[in-house]
Amino acid sequence: MExxxxxxAIASLMKDKEKRDELAELLVEFIDPGHITTDFVGMLLNSRxxxxxxxxxxxxxxxxxxxxxxxxxxxxxxxxxxxxxxxxSLDGADIKVTASEWExxxxxxxxxxxIREEMLKTLKDYYQNKVFAALTSVWTAGNTPDxxxxxxxxxxxxxxxxxxxxISQTIGGPIVVAGVRSVLNPITKFGAFWDNGAASPTVxxxxxxxxxxxxxGMLGRYYGAEIVVIDQDWDYPDSYTAxxxxxxxxxxxxxxxxxxxxxDIKEKQYTDPxxxxxxxxxxxxxxxxxxxxxxxxIYVIEIT
Numbered sequence: 308m309e310x311x312x313x314x315x316a317i318a319s320l321m322k323d324k325e326k327r328d329e330l331a332e333l334l335v336e337f338i339d340p341g342h343i344t345t346d347f348v349g350m351l352l353n354s355r356x357x358x359x360x361x362x363x364x365x366x367x368x369x370x371x372x373x374x375x376x377x378x379x380x381x382x383x384x385x386x387x388x389x390x391x392x393x394x395x396s397l398d399g400a401d402i403k404v405t406a407s408e409w410e411x412x413x414x415x416x417x418x419x420x421x422i423r424e425e426m427l428k429t430l431k432d433y434y435q436n437k438v439f440a441a442l443t444s445v446w447t448a449g450n451t452p453d454x455x456x457x458x459x460x461x462x463x464x465x466x467x468x469x470x471x472x473x474i475s476q477t478i479g480g481p482i483v484v485a486g487v488r489s490v491l492n493p494i495t496k497f498g499a500f501w502d503n504g505a506a507s508p509t510v511x512x513x514x515x516x517x518x519x520x521x522x523x524g525m526l527g528r529y530y531g532a533e534i535v536v537i538d539q540d541w542d543y544p545d546s547y548t549a550x551x552x553x554x555x556x557x558x559x560x561x562x563x564x565x566x567x568x569x570x571d572i573k574e575k576q577y578t579d580p581x582x583x584x585x586x587x588x589x590x591x592x593x594x595x596x597x598x599x600x601x602x603x604x605i606y607v608i609e610i611t
Contacts, residue, residue: 340425340541340542340543341540341541341542341550342428342429342431342432342540342550343431343432343435343436343537343538343540343550343551344538344540345535345536345537345538346431346435347435347439347485347535347537348434348435348438348566350483350485350535351438351439351442351483351485351535351557351559352438352442352563352564352565352566352597353562353564353565353566354565354566354567355565355566355567355568356567356568357567357568357569357570358570359569359570361569363394363395363397363569363596364394364395365394365395365565365598365600366389366390367389367390368387368388368389368390369385369387369388369389369390370385370386370387370388371385371387372385395567395569395596395597395598396596397569397594397595397596398594398595398596399592399593399594399595400430400433400434400592400593400594400595401590401591401592402426402429402430402590402591402592403588403589403590403591404422404426404588404589404590405586405587405588405589406586406587407582407584407585407586407587408578408584408585408586408587409584411587419576419589422589423574423589423591426589426591427572427591430572430591430593432550434566434568434595435551436550436551437595437597438566438597439537439551439552439555439557440552441597441599442557442559442599442605442607443552443555443557443607443609444607445599445602445605445607446602446605446606446607447607453473454473454602454603454605454606454607455606455607455608455609456469456470456606456607456608456609457609457610457611458608458609458610458611459610459611460610461490461493461610462490462491462493462494462556462608462610463493463497464497464498466608467484467494467529467530467556467558467608468530470484470558470606470608471484471530471531471532471558473558473606474558474559474560474604474605474606477560477603477604478560478561478563478601478603478604479560480560480561480562481532481533481560481561482531482532482533482558482559482560482561483532483533483534483535483557483558483559483561484529484532484533484534484535484556484557484558485534485535485537485556485557485558485559486535486536486537486555486556486557487536487537487538487539487551487552487553488525488536488537488538488539489539489553490553490554490555490556490610491525491534491536491556492524492525494525494526494529494534495520495524495525495526498516498520498526498529499512499513499516499517499519499520499526500512500513500516501513532558537551539551539553554609554610554611555607555608555609555610556607556608556609556610557605557606557607557608558605558606558607558608559604559605559606560601560604560605561604562601562604563599563600563601563602563604563605564597564598564599564600564601565597565598565600566595566596566597567595567596567597568593568594568595569593569594569595569596570593570594571593572591572592572593573591573592573593574589574590574591575588575589575590575591575592576588576589576590
């Protein structure tokens with residue numbers, strides 16, 4: 308095709324908005340920023356998508372007790388009540404982008420649907436970071452010696468087992484060990500072996516564990532705890548900032564708290580005609596909340 312005819316064909320496509328968006332999708336190649344691929348919020352906390360108008364409280368049912376039966380007497384009755392134990396405090400997350408209509412129409416920014424998809428991924432990253440940051444900052448050396456440990460280099464068998472044992476004593480039930488792959492990798496050096504507990508222990512390799520390490524590079528469980536590996540990713544290639552902290556390991560029991568979204572993700576899209584060329588805006592926003600009501604079920608290992 309001659310160059311002139313090619314440009315005329317492109318110009319005719321640009322006049323049709325639907326075809327223009329499709330063309331932008333084809334012409335523009337983006338290096339998309341990285342996003343957290345492991346959806347770990349539901350692995351660490353109970354999570355719910357609540358509707359607007361739902362009660363923002365956690366309730367406890369009281370008044371059910373067992374008493375010793377004494378024949379011939381009228382026994383005491385406990386009043387059956389519902390007590391509002393905790394209230395959610397909602398926060399809001401908002402993402403808003405803008406561009407001139409000239410930039411939008413040129414196809415340089417890609418389609419609106421691509422932009423929206425990128426914003427939704429960024430919102431998900433924000434929620435995941437919010438949860439991980441909250442859980443790893445519950446305990447410090449200043450507020451508890453029992454649920455926090457600082458280590459100089461990397462996690463050891465003794466340190467990890469002490470953390471798992473502490474959670475087993477305080478909250479019980481299934482336990483998870485969570486962190487980015489780089490801080491959990493040392494577990495593969497000791498997690499595939501077992502000793503008999505003697506003063507001079509006999510250490511043997513567990514074939515299934517050794518095979519798992521060799522095949523996947525990580526273990527699924529250690530000392531009865533499930534290992535949740537968060538695959539690290541980075542944001543824009545020019546800044547290359549890690550999206551998940553690389554110096555924290557969480558050891559947690561189940562049901563230590565809850566994360567909620569409140570209402571659907573809302574959208575606003577409009578064009579301000581006052582500037583020339585007009586300025587386009589796109590915004591998404593949503594309410595969310597979090598409760599950590601059993602902090603004793605969280606153990607933080609920090610690499611200092």
